[in-house]
Amino acid sequence: MERHFGEAKAKAVFSDAALSGSTMSRPGLTALLEAAENRDIDLIVAEGLDRISRSLSDIASIYELLQHYGVKVWTAHEGEVSDLHVGFKGTMNALYLRDMKDKVRRAHRAIATAGRATSSVAYGYRAVRGVVDERGKYVNGLREVDPNQAVIVRRIFEEFTSGIPVRQIVQSLNDEGVPSPGGGLWRTAAISGEASRFRGILYNDLYRGLLVYNRTHRVMDPRTGRKKYVVNPIGDWVKVPVPELRIVSDGLWSKAQKIIGERRRNRSVSNKASVRRHKVPVKGAQNVRPLTGLVKCGWCGGIKNLANSTRYVCVTHRFEKKCKNSRGWREDRLASVFLAELSNFIASVDDWNAMFSGGIERELRERRELEKEAAALELRIARLLDAIEHGVKVDYNRLTELQERRDYILALPPVPKAGVSTTTIKRHLVRAVDVIGYEWGNRKYAASIRMLLHLITDKIVCTPIKDKRTGEHVEIMFKPPAQWLQFYMRVHADWPYVGKTSSGEVIKRPAPARSVLRNTYLAVPGD
Known part of the structure; x- marks a missing residue:
């Protein structure tokens, strides 16, 4: 850097340690782009383009933004970055990332086929350390049964198959001070889990001595950066018997799965009847309530959510039984009190x-900049649409991103005039x-x-x-x-x-x- 730019000192250093370069959702990258937008920097120095992003679409978007802000990019590998570097190196980095994912999957499949775990240590087991192979390398993924936790696992299966509700099992474990898999309080999700992803103690095949790999894979929405898990076809699953890791018998396991299946079918029939009766399912009713997330329990400080779509009750009491506050407020009564207090608060402010005044002036300044950006986006969108009409191949995802950004700016609420009484x-x-x-x-x-x-x-x-x-x-x-x-x-x-x-x-x-x-x-x- 000194050879090219003299003894210039870095104004700021941005980093995203241990975060994937395939996503835009990184605090360091976000801070860098904000600094560029605010004209706090005029040059970005990195080891290589892959240090900024490994996604082909993201690196093109980032480079385009930096060009708009008048910020140059220089790397030790490429020198001063140009459009050619972004296109060529961006493609190579994206291919490298895909190739690396394939190699990791193949390595994990080989480990699973050998009967070793590729994930974190499940409850009821502990990692075996210090084992080396014939080449002197440490062997990872070895597990053994933890006798103390295995007793709890068998107890959970036995109580569940005997008809005890999961919520009651959780309460008894918490009352006895038994540490949860995470070391804190037990929650119903740790036992009943998530059926669609086979998560939870009742869904873990390892307890019956069967290691299952490649049930799901993770995908990322390129528009939002959010990740979700998708279930793979059953034919792609890798199943390896590991009898030394068995904790529950086949009979106990089968009985638990039969109960789960019956409850799932009954719930499905009930939900269908509810949809026919109410036109909309009642599941997750609290998610459309105005006060969700705002109501707190005065005893434990936890969230209060709607139970049976009518009363706000303490979540900690309802699911963990560690809070003794079983009282609740009907939603309509709490809403009436809230709106009355809201009106009183508005009337109590004198000026x-x-x-x-200060916020309006700031919003007006920011809005002027956004209006300029919207006008520039309109021109870029028009050029892309014109190119499409002439048969030129364009990046439709990029066009969608530009349109969404323009629509977001145009949909912002108007800024009120300054000096309103x-x-x-x-x-x-x-x-x-x-x-x-x-x-x-x-x-x-x-x-x-x-x-x-x-x-x-x-x-x-x-x-x-x-x-x-x-x-x-x-x-x-x-x-x-x-x-x-x-x-x-x-x-x-x-x-x-x-x-x-x-x-x-x-x-x-x-x-x-x-x-x-x-x-x-x-x-x-x-x-």
């Missing part, structure tokens, strides 16, 4: 204008609360309402009332008013009608049955 801001916030209450049970707005409430709410703590058998105190903690700007901006974009007729007349109508404000009216003031 909303001062709270928002506190009275006007309060009126708009109160109007938003009215609409939230009116649309509370409407699934069309469920995700939007939930996002908005998370922007302004820190947490809702429900603590049992002392010396009483029922009831909980509710403490609602909102975020500081200065952090409400995004909420203020988004309510206009999410509900453009906000309850007025075309002539500006105020709408006053009773809330429908789905509203939690059953005995109130939606009174929307005019501008």
Whole structure:
């Protein structure tokens, strides 16, 4: 570096130790791109292009962004990086990554065929260290039964096949202080696991003396970078008998799998009936509730989620039985209290204008830059579409990415004008609360309402009332008013009608049955 650039000192060092170069979801890379966007750097130095990314599409995207920001790239292997390097070396790096994956899979298959494990140590076993082969190399993947943990595994299978619910098994293990596979408290997922991925003690074939490899493989969505597991065809599975690792008998194993299969079939029939009856399945109902993730237990600090789609109860009590708080709040009652406190909080702030002024100026500056970016994206998209019309082969994934980025910028909520009076801001916030209450049970707005409430709410703590058998105190903690700007901006974009007729007349109508404000009216003031 000194030979090419003199004694220039690095302004910052970005690294992503032990993270795959095939993904964009890396904190170091994200920080580097932010520094480039902010014009904090003008040159990036790396050992090679593969240190920045091994993905062909990602390295092209990164290089294009850096070119836009006026940042050059120099590597020890390629020198100053050009379009040719990105195309050629990016392809070679992607091929190297694919070849390396194939080699790792072949090596793992050979290890599994030899009866050795290719994954972490399962509960009930311990790793065997210090064994060497005829060439003097250490042999990895050897396992032996852990006698103490094996007793717990057999106990789980015996209690499960005798009809004891998994939740009760978990509670008894926690009450006795038995460490879980992770060393903490037992959870139902550790035992019943995930059937689609064969995870959980009840699904582990190793306990019956059978090592199974290549059941699933991991794939990554190139658009989001998210990874998921896909089940391989049964013909691709590698099954190797390892009788020395057996913990449960074939009879006990078969009985457990029969019970699991029957419950799965019954659950499937029940879900189908539920879909026919309710049109939508009730599973995961809490995921569309506005307060999900905000309600906390005042005793253990854990999350409170909806049970049976009606009451917020402590998750730690429900699944681990380590919290004694069995009390809960009906969703409609808690929502009414929350909305009332929200209105009171809005009214209690004396100067909303001062709270928002600095944020509005910052948003306006950032929005001007984004509008320039959107205009540039529009030109690039137009050029790509023109190339397609003329028969030129283009990267359709890249075109989609550009369109998604443009659409994201254009969909951002408008920035309010600076200098808006506190009275006007309060009126708009109160109007938003009215609409939230009116649309509370409407699934069309469920995700939007939930996002908005998370922007302004820190947490809702429900603590049992002392010396009483029922009831909980509710403490609602909102975020500081200065952090409400995004909420203020988004309510206009999410509900453009906000309850007025075309002539500006105020709408006053009773809330429908789905509203939690059953005995109130939606009174929307005019501008």
